[in-house]
Structures are given as C-alpha cells and as structure tokens.
C-alpha cells in the first residue's frame with residue numbers, strides 16, 4: 001500500500017534561505033527545459049521531418065517531442081538496446097552535468113532533485129498528450145511556464161531518512177519537524193516533496209509497504225443500495241435520503257469578505273516594493289491559508305459523513321466546473337459599437353461561490369474514502385437532473401421555482417435539490433442495472449490523486 005503523510009517542517013534560517021534559493025533555481029531550470037523542447041519542436045516542424053532520423057520514418061508531430069538537434073545532448077543511446085532512442089526527458093537529464101559545469105551554483109542542489117525536476121516536465125507533457133489523444137478524457141492543457149506563485153516545491157527520491165522528530169535531507173542536512181503522527185512500522189520512504197506555503201515549509205513523505213494489501217473496490221454487480229448527492233451553494237450537499245449538509249462559505253461569507261477586503265486594501269495603500277507592503281502581503285496570504293485549511297478540514301468531515309452511510313455506492317454528478325465558471329459573452333451594440341451590460345459582474349460573485357464550494361475537491365475526497373471502505377463512486381451525467389419530476393418523469397425547465405419543485409404536469413411538490421439528488425440516484429441505478437458492462441469507469445487522475453494523498457490529515 002502506498003500513502004502520503006504530511007508534516008510541517010522546522011528549518012533553521014540557513015536551511016530556509018537555501019530551500020527558497022533552490023526553488024528559484026529549479027523554476028528557472030524547468031522553464032529553460034520547457035523552452036528547449038518548444039524550440040526543438042518548432043525547428044523540426046518547420047523542417048518537415050519530425051523525429052525518426054535513423055529510419056527516416058515519418059512520425060506524428062503531436063505525439064513526438066523528441067529532439068533531432070536539440071541544444072542538449074545526443075538523441076541516441078550508445079548501445080544497441082531495445083529502444084535506443086532517448087526521450088526528451090532522458091536527453092535533458094543526461095545534460096545535467098553540463099548544466100552544472102556552465103552554472104556551478106546548480107551543483108549545490110541534490111542531483112536527484114534536479115532529475116525529478118525534469119521528470120516533472122515529462123509528467124506535464126504526458127498529461128497533455130492524454131487529452132490530445134482523447135479530448136473527452138481527463139487530462140491537462142499544454143505545459144506552462146512557471147512563476148513564483150505556481151512553482152513552490154521540489155522532490156527527493158533518495159537519501160531521505162527519518163529519526164524521531166528529525167528528518168535528513170541530502171545537501172540540506174538534518175532538519176526538525178512536527179512529528180504529528182508516526183510513520184507506521186514496515187513502511188519505507190519512497191519519495192518526499194518539500195513545499196513552501198504561506199506559513200512555512202511542509203514535507204509530504206510518500207511511504208509504501210508491499211505486504212499491506214491495497215483496498216478492494218466492490219464490483220458494480222454487487223451494488224444494492226445507492227445514495228445520490230446533489231451539490232449546491234446555499235446548502236453544500238443534498239442527499240437522496242432528505243439529508244442536507246450546510247455550506248459554511250469559508251471565503252464568501254460576509255465576515256471573511258470584509259477582513260479580506262481590509263487586508264487587501266492595506267497592501268494597496270503601502271508604497272510599492274516596500275518592506276511594509278511585503279508584511280501586509282504576508283498577512284493576506286496567511287488569511288487565505290487559514291481559509292483553505294478550514295475548507296479542507298470541513299470537506300473531510302462532509303465526505304466522511306456521506307461515505308459512512310449504509311450504502312454500497314455513492315452517485316455524484318459528473319460536473320464540468322470550469323465550464324460553469326466561464327465568462328459571459330460580451331454584448332455589443334450594433335449601431336454604436338459599444339459594449340452593453342452582459343451580467344458578468346453578477347456572474348463574478350457566483351463564480352467565487354462556486355470556487356469556494358470546490359465541489360471537485362470534495363468529490364475527490366469522497367472517492368478516496370469510498371475506495372478505502374470498499375464502496376463505489378458512480379458519476380452520472382447531470383443533464384436534466386434538476387428538471388425531471390420524481391413522480392411522473394416529466395422534464396420541464398419551469399418545473400423548478402428556486403428551492404421549490406412543482407411539477408407542471410402532475411402537480412407534485414418537493415424540495416428542488418433533493419428531487420435532483422433522487423434523480424441522480426435513479427440514474428446511477430439504471431447504470432448499475434442495465435449497462436454496467438459498458439459503463440466507462442472514471443479514470444483515476446494520477447496528478448490529482450497524489451495531491452489528494454497530500455491532503456490526508
């Protein structure tokens with residue numbers, strides 16, 4: 001079994017400076033590697049032959065990102081191995097010693113950390129190709145250049161030791177940490193990621209014990225009882241057993257909004273690039289962290305509550321949150337060419353509430369806990385779930401009047417969201433009964449699942 005444990009680190013000042021320095025260097029290395037691959041690809045695209053120089057066979061420009069004449073190293077391995085071609089990642093890893101020669105300060109960084117940095121780009125490319133091959137699947141967009149706000153971590157895969165409340169990190173030395181829960185005996189350290197957050201450094205240790213079996217998920221044929229969940233904003237979750245779960249709105253409640261506004265204003269009032277402005281910015285960041293932590297804790301509580309119900313499967317909507325948060329289309333006056341009001345300023349508030357509810361994070365937690373207790377999560381198409389009548393099956397938009405559901409065909413009345421939750425449950429039942437063999441089980445998102453492990457309290 002493979003899991004992650006997260007601890008808060010207690011680095012000394014020298015170690016803190018060193019780690020921040022490393023992150024800066026690694027970010028610039030990441031961006032340099034991405035740029036190298038982009039230029040190579042552009043060169044080959046213009047020249048017309050994409051990759052296979054030995055056989056001169058044509059290759060698809062979308063799926064191949066191997067360099068013919070990249071800035072970094074030889075594209076072929078010396079020996080006659082099965083697959084003698086190096087991938088772009090291999091090329092960039094073998095070029096690391098040259099990087100250290102040209103820029104000696106990179107030698108300060110542990111070599112496995114540098115290698116993992118290149119692999120991080122490999123993973124970004126891999127996620128992108130998953131989606132390029134099948135647009136409907138879960139994948140990511142094209143790798144992006146990173147900045148200070150979205151590149152805050154690095155990973156070790158070797159040499160990490162833990163003794164009591166001290167951890168040894170190669171080239172950083174022994175560091176103290178808050179040993180909030182001991183690593184169970186029998187588990188070995190596979191990797192460890194250091195991450196900078198607003199209030200300090202955290203380490204996420206990936207541990208494995210091969211003797212402990214993985215969780216077994218129940219097959220769909222054995223599913224008897226299903227509970228349906230409808231996610232919302234006024235109430236976070238409505239369940240098909242008439243149960244409702246509150247939404248505390250950690251970011252968008254009146255009090256937090258006010259505090260955030262004041263703190264943000266304090267930043268804006270300070271002189272740019274002054275020390276006081278920096279201090280004020282840190283205060284804003286810390287508030288955001290507190291909000292994020294509260295949300296995290298509450299979502300685990302909610303997910304636990306849903307999963308611990310006496311059911312075999314949990315049915316949720318397959319939401320496309322980024323589509324829900326899309327901006328309104330601009331309206332243009334045809335005569336004057338001026339922009340008219342399109343309701344975006346109203347939508348902005350709704351978008352914030354959607355982000356604050358963060359349903360997809362909650363679904364991930366439900367999936368994780370369900371897998372842990374041997375239950376299944378069934379994702380259903382959300383189409384018509386809030387418009388269909390539970391009593392007679394009539395589908396109409398005007399059935400719903402905010403929180404009330406009144407069927408215009410049979411006059412049946414119910415709470416609108418609980419009606420939706422019941423529809424979701426019924427959809428899941430039809431999936432289980434009829435075509436469970438054809439049902440495409442949602443693919444596990446590796447990136448997100450890793451993120452999830454790191455959230456485990």
Ligand SMILES: [Zn+2]
Pocket residue numbers: 389390391392393394407408409410411412
């Ligand atoms: Zn009806």
